[in-house]
Amino acid sequence: MKKLLKWKIVFTCICLIFLMAVTADARRRTTSTSTPTPAATQTATPTFTAAQTSAPTTPAVQTPTPTRTSAPAPTQGGDNCSAYPEWNRTTVYYTGDRVKYSPNGHYYQAAYWCQGNNPSERNGPVGSGEPWIDLGLCIVGTPTPTNTPGPTGTPGPTPQFQVFFDDFNYSSSSDSNLGILHWTVKSGSGGPGPAGVTWRPENVTFYTDPGNSSNKIMRLLSSTQGTPETTNQSEMYTQRIFFEGTYAARVYFTDSPNSGSPDGDNIVQTFFTITPLAYDLDPSYSELDFEYLPNGGWGAEGPIMYMTTWETYQLEPWVSQNVSTSINAGFAGWHTLVIQVSGGQVKYYIDGALDATHGGIYYPDNIMFISFNNWFIAGGFAAGSTYRDYKEEVDWVFYAKDTVLSPAQVTDNVSNYRSLGTVRLNTVQ
Ligand SMILES: [Ca+2]
Numbered sequence: 001m002k003k004l005l006k007w008k009i010v011f012t013c014i015c016l017i018f019l020m021a022v023t024a025d026a027r028r029r030t031t032s033t034s035t036p037t038p039a040a041t042q043t044a045t046p047t048f049t050a051a052q053t054s055a056p057t058t059p060a061v062q063t064p065t066p067t068r069t070s071a072p073a074p075t076q077g078g079d080n081c082s083a084y085p086e087w088n089r090t091t092v093y094y095t096g097d098r099v100k101y102s103p104n105g106h107y108y109q110a111a112y113w114c115q116g117n118n119p120s121e122r123n124g125p126v127g128s129g130e131p132w133i134d135l136g137l138c139i140v141g142t143p144t145p146t147n148t149p150g151p152t153g154t155p156g157p158t159p160q161f162q163v164f165f166d167d168f169n170y171s172s173s174s175d176s177n178l179g180i181l182h183w184t185v186k187s188g189s190g191g192p193g194p195a196g197v198t199w200r201p202e203n204v205t206f207y208t209d210p211g212n213s214s215n216k217i218m219r220l221l222s223s224t225q226g227t228p229e230t231t232n233q234s235e236m237y238t239q240r241i242f243f244e245g246t247y248a249a250r251v252y253f254t255d256s257p258n259s260g261s262p263d264g265d266n267i268v269q270t271f272f273t274i275t276p277l278a279y280d281l282d283p284s285y286s287e288l289d290f291e292y293l294p295n296g297g298w299g300a301e302g303p304i305m306y307m308t309t310w311e312t313y314q315l316e317p318w319v320s321q322n323v324s325t326s327i328n329a330g331f332a333g334w335h336t337l338v339i340q341v342s343g344g345q346v347k348y349y350i351d352g353a354l355d356a357t358h359g360g361i362y363y364p365d366n367i368m369f370i371s372f373n374n375w376f377i378a379g380g381f382a383a384g385s386t387y388r389d390y391k392e393e394v395d396w397v398f399y400a401k402d403t404v405l406s407p408a409q410v411t412d413n414v415s416n417y418r419s420l421g422t423v424r425l426n427t428v429q
């Protein structure tokens with residue numbers, strides 16, 4: 001028995017290391033080797049039946065089309081967990097096994113071989129080292145009908161739609177209030193970025209808005225001296241509860257180091273949503289990105305803004321299925337970024353202007369988490385071993401579930417929360 005236990009521990013450790021390595025690589029390669037396709041060339045027609053299998057249109061994809069084994073997308077109604085057994089403490093689960101956990105109504109996928117780990121307590125994103133990946137709430141019955149937004153600026157104390165809002169009024173990255181909205185400040189190692197970088201929670205800070213003493217702003221600082229070992233990166237992300245609706249954030253991008261020199265590192269400043277990849281070419285994988293590269297990268301000169309919508313990807317051999325729209329322009333300063341996800345179309349807005357519309361197979365299929373991160377592209381360091389750091393800042397983040405709001409309606413809602421003294425709110429079910 002002792003031998004068996006020892007073997008199990010060794011096996012679990014190997015799996016963990018492998019998973020973390022794969023995840024570290026995933027983010028780096030997800031973006032670095034993809035070839036953005038102009039939105040205009042994309043002609044796929046959206047289909048959203050439960051029996052849908054991915055129909056890749058990218059000629060580069062030569063591998064067999066994977067059969068969808070995941071649950072139907074949440075908006076399809078019905079019971080998307082009926083096929084899964086209730087979690088049992090004594091059952092051995094293997095990578096990819098799915099269970100439901102009735103006490104909290106969620107369902108989970110095993111990240112690796114595990115036994116006796118309660119999924120409601122031991123879950124996290126792929127690569128987190130936790131044995132279970134939270135796939136979200138089981139949907140039972142008819143989905144909530146799409147709400148129509150109320151008159152501009154008058155959502156009132158009881159929103160007409162489910163909402164997630166955070167003004168980032170925290171004292172530090174260890175503020176216990178971060179747990180109210182289930183934020184995770186990334187720590188340790190892992191991707192994206194060069195292998196060997198460190199994610200430092202201390203690099204996520206909050207400072208008082210000089211123009212409004214009751215408001216705070218989140219700062220993500222990332223630094224380097226030109227090698228992975230001297231690189232510290234920053235990220236903060238939510239739990240996975242977001243799908244269709246309107247996403248928004250007010251973000252401050254920068255074009256040059258906050259301090260130090262030389263300038264020129266391929267830094268990526270982001271606001272994005274993502275589903276962990278369950279298996280190669282999983283069609284239910286979903287990702288929506290705003291990625292600003294002030295110093296360029298991925299074969300492009302900077303400054304450049306990428307808006308990219310993902311169907312899926314595979315690591316080995318590398319296959320990516322995404323549609324990307326880029327803008328060759330500088331975006332230093334404050335900007336309001338909005339993503340509308342509804343009716344088979346994903347629309348990206350910067351400061352009220354519609355800059356990209358993506359759809360077809362790239363339309364998200366699954367619940368996602370929201371993340372902000374600031375990271376260096378592997379192989380993209382500037383020459384020079386002196387210290388320099390770059391910042392990205394975020395004033396607020398907002399999400400309205402199953403509701404399409406214009407950028408103006410989003411900012412009206414945020415203004416309203418501020419007038420009500422609401423610094424954070426989450427009614428998303
Ligand atoms: Ca704020």
Ligand SMILES: [Ca+2]
Nearest residue numbers: 283284285311
């Ligand atoms: Ca997908």
